[in-house]
Amino acid sequence: MATIQGNDRDAQADKEQLAAVRVAVDEVDEQIVTLIARRERLIKIAGTLKGDDAEVRAPDRVEKIIEHVRSAAVAKDIDPDIVESTYRAMISGFIELEMRVHKDNS
Numbered sequence: 001m002a003t004i005q006g007n008d009r010d011a012q013a014d015k016e017q018l019a020a021v022r023v024a025v026d027e028v029d030e031q032i033v034t035l036i037a038r039r040e041r042l043i044k045i046a047g048t049l050k051g052d053d054a055e056v057r058a059p060d061r062v063e064k065i066i067e068h069v070r071s072a073a074v075a076k077d078i079d080p081d082i083v084e085s086t087y088r089a090m091i092s093g094f095i096e097l098e099m100r101v102h103k104d105n106s
């Protein structure tokens, strides 16, 4: 009977570790989506409190958020560019959502 040796055993161990890492990534994603849902509820409220489209877009506020999350990324020793691009994509979606909420309320 063949036994698993050397490289085969390493490859098997890597596969098992990758599967475990993916389970952990899925758990983190659940947490992230929970936080995005919480963020979305707040953004919708903000949309009801603003006077016009320019206020909804609030580009100065967007830049302050980017500055804030970049600093938070640096403090945690992760790549601030990844955090910034993630936030810019998310905020761009939220601005469109907030626009719709704002229109429905005005």
Ligand SMILES: C=C(O[C@@H]1C=C(C(=O)O)C=C[C@H]1O)C(=O)O
Residues within 6 Å of the ligand: 042, 043, 046, 055, 056, 057, 058, 059, 061, 062, 065, 090, 091, 092, 094, 095, 098
């Ligand atoms: C939530 C706001 O409105 C918009 C959405 C933002 C966001 O998703 O973080 C940020 C600024 C605005 O473009 C706000 O003004 O605070």
